[in-house]
Amino acid sequence: MKPILQNLVEMTGHRDHIRLEVSVLSTLQKLSGIIEIRALELFTDGGQPHLRPRTWVENGQLTSTDSEAAADPRRQSLEHYPALRECIAHHGDSALDSPRKGRYVLWLPVWMHEKVHTCLEITQSRPFSAHKLDVLKGVFHVYQNYQSLLDYSERDALTGLFNRKTFDEQFSRHTAMQGMPSQTGEAVEAMATEELSADNEQIEQWLAVVDIDHFKQVNDRFGHLYGDEVLILIANILRSSFRSHDRIFRFGGEEFVVLLRSTTLSTAHKVFNRFRMTVQEYSFPQVGQVTVSLGFVSTSKGAPVEILGQADQALYYAKEHGRNQVCYYDELIASGQLAAKVVGNDDVELF
Structure with missing residues (x-):
C-alpha cells in the first residue's frame, strides 16, 4: 500500500492533464498481474464514435501523443468495444470483458461535463478479484477528481473555454516542444x-x-x-x-x-x-x-x-x-x- 500512496502523492503534484494521465497509468502499472495499460481518447468522426490510444506502453516506457485523433491510423470504431460502448451509453462507471482466453479487460471512463473524452483500459491475464477492483477504482477516483479540479482551474467561468493562465502554460510548452521530442521519457509526440x-x-x-x-x-x-x-x-x-x-x-x-x-x-x-x-x-x-x-x-x-x-x-x-x-x-x-x-x-x- 505504501508504494501506491507514494505514487498518488506524485500523481497529484502534476498540473498538466497528459502528465497526470501518464502518472496514473504508471501507478496502476506497478500493481501485480497487469499485462497492459492504456489511456484511450474518445472522439466523434463523421458522426460516429471512435477511440484511439493516447498514452500506452512502448519499449517498457509510457508514451503519449498529442496528434490529431481523427488522423491517427490506430483509431478504431467504438463498435469494436461493445462492453465499453454499453457502459458509456448507460452512463456507467466501469466495464469488464474477456475478449479471449487469458485476457481480461477493465475500462474506466473519465466522466467530465456529462461526457467521456478519456477512458483508462487495464488488461490482465486472470479475472479481476473484488479486492483488485476496489484498489483500481480507488486510485482511479482520486485521478478523476483531480482531473476535474485541474479542468475547473483551467477554464473561464463564463464561457467554459480555457483561460489566459492556461494559454500561458500551454503556449510556452508548445513553442518549447515544437519540433523537439520529449526529454522526460513520457514522450509526447512532437508536432x-x-x-x-x-x-x-x-x-x-x-x-x-x-x-x-x-x-x-x-x-x-x-x-x-x-x-x-x-x-x-x-x-x-x-x-x-x-x-x-x-x-x-x-x-x-x-x-x-x-x-x-x-x-x-x-x-x-x-x-x-x-x-x-x-x-x-x-x-x-x-x-x-x-x-x-x-x-x-x-x-x-x-x-x-x-x-x-x-x-x-x-x-x-x-x-x-x-x-x-x-x-x-x-x-x-x-x-x-x-x-x-x-x-x-x-x-x-x-x-
Missing part, C-alpha cells in the same frame, strides 16, 4: 513543423487573436447581460468552427485566442474566414448582427511573446482598416502595410 501537404504546402501551427467588433457598444446599448450572452454564443461558434485538437482560449473581455494545429496557410485562411462568416451570419438575440476581427501568425519562429505580439499587430490592423476581416501578419509585412517590430519580453504589454 510536425516541416511536413508538407499533398499540394506541397508547408504544414504549420497557427495562432490567431480574435476580437469582437464594437463590443463596448453592445454592453452600453443592451446591457452586460446581453453582452455576456454574446460572449457565450461566440464561444460556442468557436467550438463548432475548430477541431477537437485545436485549442481555444478566452483572454478576458471580448478577446479570444485560437491555436490552430497542423495545417497549411491556405487552409488556415479558409478556416478563420469561415469562422468570421459564421459569426457575421448569426442572429444574436436582441443584439442582431455581430462581427469579429482576427489576426494570425505562424508559431514556428520567435518566443511566445513575439508570436502573440505579431498576431496582435495583425488584429489591430484589421480593426483599424474596416473590421470584420482576417489579416495574416506575414502578408501585411510583405506588402509593406505593416512594419515589423522587435518585441522584447520586458518592453511590451499585450492587450
Whole structure:
C-alpha cells in the first residue's frame, strides 16, 4: 500500500492533464498481474464514435501523443468495444470483458461535463478479484477528481473555454516542444513543423487573436447581460468552427485566442474566414448582427511573446482598416502595410 500512496502523492503534484494521465497509468502499472495499460481518447468522426490510444506502453516506457485523433491510423470504431460502448451509453462507471482466453479487460471512463473524452483500459491475464477492483477504482477516483479540479482551474467561468493562465502554460510548452521530442521519457509526440501537404504546402501551427467588433457598444446599448450572452454564443461558434485538437482560449473581455494545429496557410485562411462568416451570419438575440476581427501568425519562429505580439499587430490592423476581416501578419509585412517590430519580453504589454 505504501508504494501506491507514494505514487498518488506524485500523481497529484502534476498540473498538466497528459502528465497526470501518464502518472496514473504508471501507478496502476506497478500493481501485480497487469499485462497492459492504456489511456484511450474518445472522439466523434463523421458522426460516429471512435477511440484511439493516447498514452500506452512502448519499449517498457509510457508514451503519449498529442496528434490529431481523427488522423491517427490506430483509431478504431467504438463498435469494436461493445462492453465499453454499453457502459458509456448507460452512463456507467466501469466495464469488464474477456475478449479471449487469458485476457481480461477493465475500462474506466473519465466522466467530465456529462461526457467521456478519456477512458483508462487495464488488461490482465486472470479475472479481476473484488479486492483488485476496489484498489483500481480507488486510485482511479482520486485521478478523476483531480482531473476535474485541474479542468475547473483551467477554464473561464463564463464561457467554459480555457483561460489566459492556461494559454500561458500551454503556449510556452508548445513553442518549447515544437519540433523537439520529449526529454522526460513520457514522450509526447512532437508536432510536425516541416511536413508538407499533398499540394506541397508547408504544414504549420497557427495562432490567431480574435476580437469582437464594437463590443463596448453592445454592453452600453443592451446591457452586460446581453453582452455576456454574446460572449457565450461566440464561444460556442468557436467550438463548432475548430477541431477537437485545436485549442481555444478566452483572454478576458471580448478577446479570444485560437491555436490552430497542423495545417497549411491556405487552409488556415479558409478556416478563420469561415469562422468570421459564421459569426457575421448569426442572429444574436436582441443584439442582431455581430462581427469579429482576427489576426494570425505562424508559431514556428520567435518566443511566445513575439508570436502573440505579431498576431496582435495583425488584429489591430484589421480593426483599424474596416473590421470584420482576417489579416495574416506575414502578408501585411510583405506588402509593406505593416512594419515589423522587435518585441522584447520586458518592453511590451499585450492587450
